[in-house]
Amino acid sequence: MPNWKKxxxxxxxxxxxxxxxxxxxxxSAAKLTTxxxxxxxxxxxxxDGSGNVAYKAISTIVAGNTNNRLVTATGDAAGPLxxxxxxxxxxxxxxxxxxxxxxxxxxxxxxxxxxxxxxxxSDFALAHGSTSAINASMAVSSxxxxxxxxxxAGETLAPGQLVYLSSNGRWYLTDANATDKSINxxxxxxxxxxxxxxxxxxxxxxxxxxxxxxxxxxPLYIASxxxxxxxxxxxxxxxxxxxxxVRVIGHYIxxxxxxxxxxxxxxxxxxxx
Numbered sequence: 514m515p516n517w518k519k520x521x522x523x524x525x526x527x528x529x530x531x532x533x534x535x536x537x538x539x540x541s542a543a544k545l546t547t548x549x550x551x552x553x554x555x556x557x558x559x560x561d562g563s564g565n566v567a568y569k570a571i572s573t574i575v576a577g578n579t580n581n582r583l584v585t586a587t588g589d590a591a592g593p594l595x596x597x598x599x600x601x602x603x604x605x606x607x608x609x610x611x612x613x614x615x616x617x618x619x620x621x622x623x624x625x626x627x628x629x630x631x632x633x634x635s636d637f638a639l640a641h642g643s644t645s646a647i648n649a650s651m652a653v654s655s656x657x658x659x660x661x662x663x664x665x666a667g668e669t670l671a672p673g674q675l676v677y678l679s680s681n682g683r684w685y686l687t688d689a690n691a692t693d694k695s696i697n698x699x700x701x702x703x704x705x706x707x708x709x710x711x712x713x714x715x716x717x718x719x720x721x722x723x724x725x726x727x728x729x730x731x732p733l734y735i736a737s738x739x740x741x742x743x744x745x746x747x748x749x750x751x752x753x754x755x756x757x758x759v760r761v762i763g764h765y766i767x768x769x770x771x772x773x774x775x776x777x778x779x780x781x782x783x784x785x786x
Contacts, residue, residue, distance in 0.1 A: 577598060585600070660712070670705050673772075674718075677694060677695065690752075690754065698712065717774045718773055727749025733761065734751060734762060
């Protein structure tokens, strides 16, 4: 009969060709085997906390809806989620083009390649086992490499000076005129006190910490006050006075305006004249 109605009773299974609901649907479980009609393209079905069902434009749910962007919460209960411009995933590569902060340990399962484009001026690529590509055009007061942090200074230090670690656990200015100031662990001071010290890497140092640096490509040594150099200086001249220590600490690689860029890799061997 055209006006007959179906009655769904507890414990039964009902098959309905169409269901028109003017208020909310309540139940222990609900299952839709087809679709809910009424939504247009670029819309999503939304259910609020009261069980109200509505279609909403995707732009009102996700701001910045661009392909491959990952979605993050904004903390606004009424506002849209955020499609992050600098956090994307294309199915194989997760790309982060902003700062990345790691609060705990991080592990690299395969190779770790440092540098935005590995070797941008070369046909070669950084292979497994390679660690970094360093651009020598570094600004003044810049460094790359291994740094020891938070040590006490034994005297007044300035960033860029050559220092050594004393037996008392403090850092002092070097001088090639004495073995106790030149044969210990060496570093380039990056701060005053407490002192951060570069012990291996590439660094820019001010001209005030350089004594006759010589030509680009030359080896560098601990400077000696016997030759007129200030304590804590590097030099391109081999110390020549009796009792002086000759020890290579790196190489001169680039000149700057008021500063020099050097590789810092102190030799573990030395000679006392």
